[in-house]
Amino acid sequence: MKTKLCLLYGGKSAEHQVSLQTAKAVIQALDHEKFDINPIYINTEGKWIKGEAITGPIESVKALEFSTGEMIAPNALSTSLVSAPSESEANSGYDVIFPLLHGPNGEDGTVQGMLELLNLPYVGNGVLASAAGMDKVIMKNLFAQAGLEQVKYVWFIRNNWESNREAAYEKVEKELGYPCFVKPANLGSSVGISKCMNRNELGAAFEEAFQFDRKVIVEEGIIAREIEIGVLGNDDPECSVAGEIVPKKDFYDYKAKYEDGNTALIIPAEISSDTYRELTKTAIQAFKALDCSGLVRADFFVTSEGKVLINEVNTMPGFTPFSMFPLLWKHSGVEYPALIERLVELAQERHKDKQ
Ligand code: ADP
Ligand code: MG
Ligand code: MG
Incomplete structure (x- = not known):
């Protein structure tokens, strides 16, 4: 049937x-x-x-x-x-x-x-993982609790920021410094994200980010490679090979993601086997920290010293045949049609487990 x-x-x-x-x-x-x-x-x-x-x-x-x-x-x-x-x-x-x-x-x-x-x-993640993965503050708090290394961050609610902007800027400067990244807490695709080098830019970045959300996260900006891993499964998830994103621009912004098409995806990423092991271990920990199911794409920063920092998990990553997640699995031996069938099976398996 x-x-x-x-x-x-x-x-x-x-x-x-x-x-x-x-x-x-x-x-x-x-x-x-x-x-x-x-x-x-x-x-x-x-x-x-x-x-x-x-x-x-x-x-x-x-x-x-x-x-x-x-x-x-x-x-x-x-x-x-x-x-x-x-x-x-x-x-x-x-x-x-x-x-x-x-x-x-x-x-x-x-x-x-x-x-x-x-x-x-x-198919894909349940209510809790989806909601937690969409809110960068909640996600990072859960990662912190699971003992995962990540960049430093602070966050603000629009009303509190409006009532004392000076205090917000001082907090960012004291705890993070420049450069820093300002992001709406609940979005993806780099929408509303700015990199700031000084207080002027910080003010404009808050204005911009608060247009999209009542909650904004500010992170310490780091110089690092961006490496991603695909995770597939339910209770015993598996990892794909690693891929690297090399944006031609200052950072991987909305245009670089969807319009320019000239961001290079390098699969498999050129990394040591030690780094790959650390990435897969962390990807599984991140998957479990949010109680994920089905799939996630775990995104990392890897510094020149080889330090692995989790940036985020995406609970419904880009899924065209040219997107990172399907390409990672293709290079891991799972072609696009098989990947789709696997996801459907995982959905049915999880549904049965819940009954
Ligand atoms: P989204 O969920 O919209 O993809 P990200 O947190 O992944 O948001 O940020 C988008 C891009 O901005 C990243 O892929 C990276 O290029 C850059 N970026 C984000 N945060 C930092 C940071 N703390 N340091 C350096 N670059 C960053
Ligand atoms: Mg995202
Ligand atoms: Mg991202």
Whole structure:
């Protein structure tokens, strides 16, 4: 019997277009003999639109951006998701939901919470890991508690900063100094992130970051290589080879990630076996510190002395065939179609474990 898969993609976040590319690539890679593919598109206004089952190859992402179709009202979401996706097997619901969403309202535990309520198996991290991974302060606090090394950081709430900016700047200068990185606590894709060299830039960076979030984290800026590891699994996760990101710009900002396309990805990264061992050990510890499941991409800074610092885990990393996570697994012997099938299996395994 075919697995009835529901792909959830698009979304209101800055990564809408990326999500569409991912959906197209996943549909192309899936074996249509094994999977029934049912699309749900979330448009830029956040409306959920259910499309017809996809039975063949698709020409372009345009074909996935439904403007008409069954609009799913929030209060009807549950019945729509658990009712029959195909006429032949009425009322059996989807076997697995695959959220191909990044950022707030997709990667942050909200969609995951809804799927929990509906008791549906879904690919990737659960509510807790997704939410903790989306908030850089909470994530770093959990890493600290697990004894992982990371850069120094402080954080602020908008109202407190507004009432005494001077105190905030002094705290940053006393505890971190320059350069420092200012980031909205709850975003990804480098949106709203600035590197600051002095107090003027710090003020502007706070203004910018607070546009995106009421909570802002400031980190000590370091000079280091950026190395990433893919982690796959549930209770006994495994690591991929390591990859290095070499941004051509000052840092790996939004443009470097999605627009320039000239950031070099070096896979496998040229690192010693000792460093690789340290990275994989830390990646698994980070995965466990947030109680992750399915997948994460663990991102590190590695200094010239070979010191390994965890930067973040991404609970729904970029997932086009040209993104780091799938490429890391390809170099580790797991091709894109097999990776997708593995994730679906892991979703079902975790769902069974919970019952
Ligand atoms: P996001 O979740 O948006 O990817 P990151 O914390 O990974 O946010 O920051 C984006 C990029 O900014 C990193 O890939 C790196 O190039 C740079 N960066 C972030 N924090 C630091 C830091 N503390 N020191 C040096 N570079 C940093
Ligand atoms: Mg991130
Ligand atoms: Mg990052």
